[in-house]
Amino acid sequence: MSGILHIVYGTQTGTAEELAFDIEKLTKDKGVSCQVFELDDISMDKLQEISKLMIVTSTTGDGEVPDNGLTFWENLSSLTKLNLSNLKYGVLALGDSSHYDFCNAGKIIDDKLKELGANRILDRQECDFDTEGSMEWSEKFLSLI
Ligand SMILES: Cc1cc2nc3c(=O)[nH]c(=O)nc-3n(C[C@H](O)[C@H](O)[C@H](O)COP(=O)(O)O)c2cc1C
Structure with a gap:
């Protein structure tokens, strides 16, 4: 379980969720084990057990984390110490410039994971308004994980 890629999405209106499932298909087609979760499914205990993580999240309100990731963000942002040295991760961010x-x-999720010692294996992809570039970024991520 812990060795599989966790594809974890934060969404307000469904785009990131749909994208996460498209990435799941791409990942499985490449023979890599993965599972999709919502951000709030990931407790801080669980985060410490995961070794491969892809975050796919939109931004809502005025720069806020989507509703299905608020508990995750509250927990993560309040931490100053967590051993994430075994975690390889990348962030695919959806937004609108x-x-x-x-x-x-x-x-903010990317910066906080890095601050807590997790290993960013690929620079964050920021998608403006649509999801252009996200599958190419995911392919690159999968080649590095
Ligand atoms: C009410 C609302 C607020 C938004 N606020 C932001 C924002 O502060 N920053 C940003 O980059 N994008 C913002 N967006 C754009 C969304 O992040 C973008 O459309 C994204 O693709 C939506 O993905 P989702 O359907 O997974 O939530 C906002 C969109 C809406 C509808």
Whole structure:
């Protein structure tokens, strides 16, 4: 279980969820084990057990984490110490640059995971308005994980 890729999405209106399941299909087609979760499915205890993580999240409100990831973010952001040295991860952020805080949810989660010692294996992809580039980014991520 812990060795499988966890594809974890935060969504407000469904785009990131749909994308997460498209990425699941791509991943399975490549013969890599994976499972899709919502951000709030991931407790801090669970996070410490995961070794491969892809976060796919949109931003809502004024730069906020979507509702199905608020508990995850509250827990993660309140931590100053957590041993995430075994965790390899990447963040695929959806947003819209007409908003002031472009892709902020992806940014703050990415920065916090890094601060807690997790290993970012690929720079964050930020998608503006649509999901262009996300499958190419995912393929690259899968080649590195
Ligand atoms: C009410 C609302 C607020 C939004 N706020 C932001 C924002 O602050 N920053 C940003 O980059 N995108 C913002 N967006 C754009 C969404 O993140 C983007 O459309 C995304 O693709 C939606 O994905 P989802 O359907 O998974 O929630 C907002 C969209 C809506 C509808």
